[in-house]
Amino acid sequence: xxxxxxxxxxxxxxxxxxxxxxxxxxxxxxxxxxxxxxxxxxxxxxxxxxxxxxxxxxxxxxxxxxxxxxxxxxxxxxxxxxxxxxxxxxxxxxxxxxxxxxxxxxxxxxxxxxxxxxxxxxxxxxxxxxxxxxxxxxxxxxxxxxxxxxxxxxxxxxxxxxxxxxxxxxxxxxxxxxxxxxxxxxxxxxxxxxxxxxxxxxxxxxxxxxxxxxxxxxxxxxxxxxxxxxxxxxxxxxxxxxxxxxxxxxxxx
Numbered sequence: 001x002x003x004x005x006x007x008x009x010x011x012x013x014x015x016x017x018x019x020x021x022x023x024x025x026x027x028x029x030x031x032x033x034x035x036x037x038x039x040x041x042x043x044x045x046x047x048x049x050x051x052x053x054x055x056x057x058x059x060x061x062x063x064x065x066x067x068x069x070x071x072x073x074x075x076x077x078x079x080x081x082x083x084x085x086x087x088x089x090x091x092x093x094x095x096x097x098x099x100x101x102x103x104x105x106x107x108x109x110x111x112x113x114x115x116x117x118x119x120x121x122x123x124x125x126x127x128x129x130x131x132x133x134x135x136x137x138x139x140x141x142x143x144x145x146x147x148x149x150x151x152x153x154x155x156x157x158x159x160x161x162x163x164x165x166x167x168x169x170x171x172x173x174x175x176x177x178x179x180x181x182x183x184x185x186x187x188x189x190x191x192x193x194x195x196x197x198x199x200x201x202x203x204x205x206x207x208x209x210x211x212x213x214x215x216x217x218x219x220x221x222x223x224x225x226x227x228x229x230x231x232x233x234x235x236x237x238x239x240x241x242x243x244x245x246x247x248x249x250x251x252x253x
Contacts, residue, residue: 002221002249003045003249003250003251004215004220004221004222004223004243004248004249004250005045005046005200005221005222005223005250005251006043006044006045006211006222006223006225006236006239006240006243006250007044007045007046007047007048007200007222007223007224007225008035008039008044008047008048008224008225008226008229008230008236009047009048009049009050009202009224009225009226010032010035010036010047010048010049010050010226011050011052011226012032012049012050012051012052012062012065012081013051013052013053015032015062015065016028016029016030016031016032017029017030017031017032017035017230018052019178019226019227019230029230030230032049032065032069033065033068033069033072035230036049036069036072036073036077037072037073039073039229039236040072040073040074040075042235042236042237042253043236043237043240043251043252043253044075044236045075045076045222045251046075046076046077046078046098046222047069047073047075047076047077047078048077048078048079048080048101048170048200048224049065049066049069049077049078049079049080049081049097050079050080050081050101050128051079051080051081051082052081053081063091063092063095066079066092066095066096066097067095067096069096070095070096070097071096076098076099077097077098077099078097078098078099078100078101078126078170079092079095079097079099079100079101080100080101080102080103080126080128081101081103083100083101083102083103083105084105084112085105085112086112086115086116086119088100089102089116089119089120089125090119090120093120093124098124099123099124099125099126099167099168100116100120100124100125100126101126101127101128101170102116102125102126102127102128102166103127103128103129103130103143104143104144106127106161106164106166107141107143107150107152107157110160110161110164111164113125113127113161113164113165113166114164114165116165117164117165117166117167118165121167122165122166122167122197123167123168124167125165125166125167125168126166126167126168126169126170126200127158127161127162127166127168127169127170128169128170128172129141129154129157129158129161129169129170129171129172130142130143130146130172130174131154131171131172131173131174131184131187132146132149132173132174132175133175134149138153139153139154139155139187140152140153140154141153141154141157142174146174154171154187154191155187155190155191155194158171158191158194158195159191159194159195162195162196162197166197167197167198168197168198168199168200169191169195169197169198169199169200170200170202170224171184171187171188171191171199171200171201171202171203172202172203173187173188173201173202173203173204174203175203176203176204177202177203177204178203178226178227179204179206180204180205180206180207180210180227180228181204181206182204182205182206182207182209182210182213182214183201183202183203183204183205183210183213183214183218183220183223184201184203184204185213185214185217185218188201188214188218188219188220189217189218189219192218192219192220192221193219198221198222199219199220199221199222200220200221200222200223200224201214201215201218201220201222201223201224202224202225205223205224205225205228205234206228206233207234208234208238208239208242208243211223211225211239211242211243212242212243212246212248215243215248216248236253237253240252240253
């Protein structure tokens with residue numbers, strides 16, 4: 001059995017790590033390079049960085065921060081936000097990232113996933129999906145940091161993204177983001193059962209049990225979280241000890 005992964009997420013705005021709830025009420029947290037090094041030292045399996053306003057501001061991503069992080073950590077990291085072209089993917093990988101996360105641009109140009117996968121390998125192409133419940137039976141894909149409803153079904157888009165060449169999916173459950181009531185298990189499970197690439201669950205972590213449930217019942221390959229790590233509510237070594245005691249395959253610290 002492949003080891004499950006624990007992945008801190010760092011949302012970056014104006015050169016600082018920030019965090020909000022349901023993509024609103026954004027608060028300052030820390031320096032991204034210092035926080036990345038801390039998580040690497042504490043035993044995180046990977047890191048994810050999002051430049052959360054690059055797409056909505058229509059600007060390029062923070063390559064200087066990517067380069068600084070790459071020099072400080074010893075674990076893989078994914079970078080997303082403002083990735084619009086294959087050249088953008090190349091620049092981020094060249095700056096030191098191991099994977100590139102594509103969200104809004106993939107909806108607007110789905111074949112960007114294919115082009116990037118053919119040029120750099122699907123293992124470094126991540127499709128990030130911001131999913132939000134819009135009716136009793138519909139979960140839609142949103143763009144630009146959760147600002148624009150595409151009216152696309154999230155599960156159908158996940159399946160198509162995998163077919164187009166994405167090597168991994170990050171499922172951001174916007175309804176659960178920052179609320180700490182648990183991951184969106186039904187959505188994560190449905191997508192995991194519909195594709196044959198790794199699924200990273202995002203949004204809602206608030207306890208050890210939430211991680212355990214999404215990695216088992218939710219069939220996620222990895223669990224991503226932010227505020228519980230940023231504010232020391234959950235320490236990564238303690239979380240990994242808990243998961244190991246509950247017979248979940250995880251890389252020990």
